Structures are given as C-alpha cells and as structure tokens.
Amino acid sequence: MATKNLDDAKGNKADEFYTQWADIEKEVQAYLEFNPDVFKGKTILCPCDDPYESKFFKYFALSFNELGLKKLIATCYIGSPIASTQLTLFDDEPEDNKTTRVPHKIEITEGEDYNKDGVFNLYDVELILANKKNALTRLEGNGDFRSDEIKKLRDEADIIITNPPFSLFREFIAWIMEAKKQFLIIGNMNAITYKEVFPLIKDNKMWLGPSITSGDRKFNVPSGYPLKAAGCGYDEDGKPFIMVKGVRWFTNLEHGRRHQPIPFMTMADNLRYSKHKEIRGKKSYDKYDNYDAIEVPFTDAIPSDYDGAIGVPISFLDKYCPEQFEIIKFRKGNDEKDLSVNGKCPYFRILIRRKGAK
Numbered sequence: 001m002a003t004k005n006l007d008d009a010k011g012n013k014a015d016e017f018y019t020q021w022a023d024i025e026k027e028v029q030a031y032l033e034f035n036p037d038v039f040k041g042k043t044i045l046c047p048c049d050d051p052y053e054s055k056f057f058k059y060f061a062l063s064f065n066e067l068g069l070k071k072l073i074a075t076c077y078i079g080s081p082i083a084s085t086q087l088t089l090f091d092d093e094p095e096d097n098k099t100t101r102v103p104h105k106i107e108i109t110e111g112e113d114y115n116k117d118g119v120f121n122l123y124d125v126e127l128i129l130a131n132k133k134n135a136l137t138r139l140e141g142n143g144d145f146r147s148d149e150i151k152k153l154r155d156e157a158d159i160i161i162t163n164p165p166f167s168l169f170r171e172f173i174a175w176i177m178e179a180k181k182q183f184l185i186i187g188n189m190n191a192i193t194y195k196e197v198f199p200l201i202k203d204n205k206m207w208l209g210p211s212i213t214s215g216d217r218k219f220n221v222p223s224g225y226p227l228k229a230a231g232c233g234y235d236e237d238g239k240p241f242i243m244v245k246g247v248r249w250f251t252n253l254e255h256g257r258r259h260q261p262i263p264f265m266t267m268a269d270n271l272r273y274s275k276h277k278e279i280r281g282k283k284s285y286d287k288y289d290n291y292d293a294i295e296v297p298f299t300d301a302i303p304s305d306y307d308g309a310i311g312v313p314i315s316f317l318d319k320y321c322p323e324q325f326e327i328i329k330f331r332k333g334n335d336e337k338d339l340s341v342n343g344k345c346p347y348f349r350i351l352i353r354r355k356g357a358k
C-alpha cells in the first residue's frame with residue numbers, strides 16, 4: 001500500500017524517518033557478496049544518525065568485527081524533539097524518556113566483548129560508550145553535516161552511510177562529492193531527476209543499489225507524527241511507522257547486479273509478443289517529435305537489436321548495466337524542450353544507447 005513519498009518530507013522540518021535494520025542488512029549483504037572485503041579497514045561515518053535511534057549505527061557497530069572495520073563514527077544533529085537523552089541503545093526505551101537531542105559524536109574503534117560474557121552485543125557497545133575515553137563526546141557545534149566540525153569527520157572517513165534528511169538531499173550529495181568519498185545513502189528515486197544528481201548517474205559516478213527496486217518501505221517516525229494515510233501504523237512494540245514509496249539506495253560502491261546485462265527480445269518479437277498492449281500489435285515503436293529516438297515506455301520492452309537512441313523511464317536505472325548501455329541525456333529533445341510523442345510528453349525519460357551500437 002503506497003502511502004507517503006519522501007517528497008512529503010520536504011515540508012517537514014524534522015525529516016525524521018528512521019530506516020529499518022532489515023533494509024540496511026539486505027543492502028549491505030549485496031556489496032559483501034560482490035566484494036567480501038569492501039568494508040575491511042575502512043572508517044564509516046554515519047553523519048545524520050543519533051546512535052540511540054539509528055539502525056545504521058547499531059548495524060555497523062554490531063558488525064564491526066565481521067566487516068573488519070577500522071572505525072565507526074556516528075554524529076547526531078541537534079533539534080529533534082524526539083531523541084533520547086537516556087543513554088540506552090535498546091529499543092524498549094519508553095517514549096517518555098525521550099527529550100530534546102543533544103548533538104554528540106560516537107567513535108568506535110573495536111568490537112570488544114566488554115563484559116566478557118562471550119558475545120559482542122549492544123550491551124557491550126553501551127558499556128564501551130559509558131567507559132571508554134572519547135567513545136562518546138559532545139560536539140562543539142550543532143552536528144549539521146555542513147559544519148566544519150562534521151566536514152572534518154567526513155574527510156577522515158572512507159565511506160559515508162546514512163539516510164540523510166530528504167529536504168537536504170541535493171546538498172548532501174554535493175557534500176559527499178566535494179570530498180570524493182564512497183557512499184551508500186537511501187532516498188527517493190525522484191532524486192534521479194535532480195540536475196545535481198542525474199549527471200553523476202550519467203557519468204557512472206553514482207548508481208542505484210540492488211536491494212530495493214519496487215514497492216513501499218517501512219520507516220519509523222517520531223511519536224506524534226500524523227499517521228493519516230493508509231498503510232501507516234504501530235509496530236508490535238508500539239513504535240509508529242509509515243510506508244514510503246519510491247525508495248532507492250544511491251551509491252558508488254560496486255555490486256554484482258549492475259554488471260549483469262538484461263536479456264531482451266528483438267524489436268520484431270516485441271511488436272509481436274510483448275506483454276504490454278502499448279507495444280504488442282503495433283507496426284513500429286513511437287518516435288519522439290524532437291529527438292531521433294524511439295519511445296520505450298517499459299524497460300523490458302527495449303529491443304535488443306536497435307542501434308539508435310532509446311527513451312526509457314527512470315526505473316530503467318534499477319536494471320542499468322553500464323557494459324550494456326550508455327546514457328546519452330535526460331529528458332530534453334534537441335530543442336531543449338521535454339521529449340514529446342505527437343505533442344505529448346511522457347513522464348521523465350532517459351535517453352540511452354546500446355553499447356557497441358553502430
């Protein structure tokens with residue numbers, strides 16, 4: 001049940017949508033499958049993450065040894081009306097204990113079984129934070145990722161991983177790019193259409209992560225958040241959540257899916273057998289009025305034997321393999337107006353061409 005779009009967070013100053021452990025775990029696993037050492041010896045920074053709420057922090061803290069991390073840093077932004085000042089990392093903390101967030105930084109440099117009970121768990125992390133010098137410190141400023149204090153941590157880090165505030169998504173991407181860091185962030189797929197983001201995708205400096213390609217994702221929200229739309233509700237433990245559509249991972253970490261070419265039918269077979277009634281039975285594919293390319297409204301209807309330019313929806317990027325296709329440009333025809341077919345403009349199109357086409 002699609003309910004909210006992350007765009008809705010634009011007007012929401014807090015931008016407080018908390019990512020689920022399962023979504024983080026599934027995505028991270030895909031990078032490990034491609035390269036088991038991808039995080040080895042690396043410093044990860046989670047710069048929009050109150051460790052007491054963020055599953056990003058908890059996931060990477062608990063996976064510290066398994067991933068072979070060098071350091072995990074999490075910093076938190078002041079001003080949320082919901083975060084905890086009670087230092088507990090456990091999910092059963094009563095909502096009443098939650099007051100205004102204090103900006104702080106957490107640095108973990110080992111996954112130590114602090115209480116020597118034979119397992120490394122969140123209780124050990126809590127003991128490390130309580131007892132180890134410099135593990136938990138107050139930030140000098142407000143924790144804004146744009147501040148010099150957090151920029152310094154960014155420069156120290158190898159990989160930036162978080163769910164950034166959606167209303168600052170563009171700035172967040174620019175902030176990563178100016179430091180040329182590796183990153184894994186979650187956001188709304190409409191960000192593909194931003195003029196600050198599309199060129200990065202076109203130039204293969206950023207791509208979509210493999211684990212989310214459709215459907216809604218669940219995010220926890222602060223108590224008191226209006227749960228108006230269908231699909232919102234309360235977890236078993238009473239935490240409010242919303243379902244969000246159009247969510248995608250954005251990254252420059254390599255993964256296997258993006259190097260798997262998609263199998264396609266020929267143009268003739270598509271026109272004859274396509275499952276899409278918009279294609280099947282037609283004499284030919286539509287052409288744009290203002291660009292020499294065919295309009296292909298479904299990724300699976302791309303003809304395998306067409307050498308010219310092809311206009312596809314942005315969901316093509318869920319399957320994009322840079323060895324199979326090159327991206328030519330976004331949305332505009334030669335006249336710099338939106339691509340149109342018989343005067344009608346289809347929703348955001350990406351122009352692509354088969355690699356190696358004559």
Ligand SMILES: C[S@@+](CC[C@H](N)C(=O)[O-])C[C@H]1O[C@@H](n2cnc3c(N)ncnc32)[C@H](O)[C@@H]1O
Nearest residue numbers: 015016017018019048054077144145163164165
């Ligand atoms: C979408 S929430 C995600 C929180 C957490 N990363 C997670 O996924 O569970 C974005 C977080 O960024 C914080 N934030 C908002 N503006 C910020 C800023 N300028 N700098 C750093 N963090 C900010 C918000 O308080 C919020 O906790």
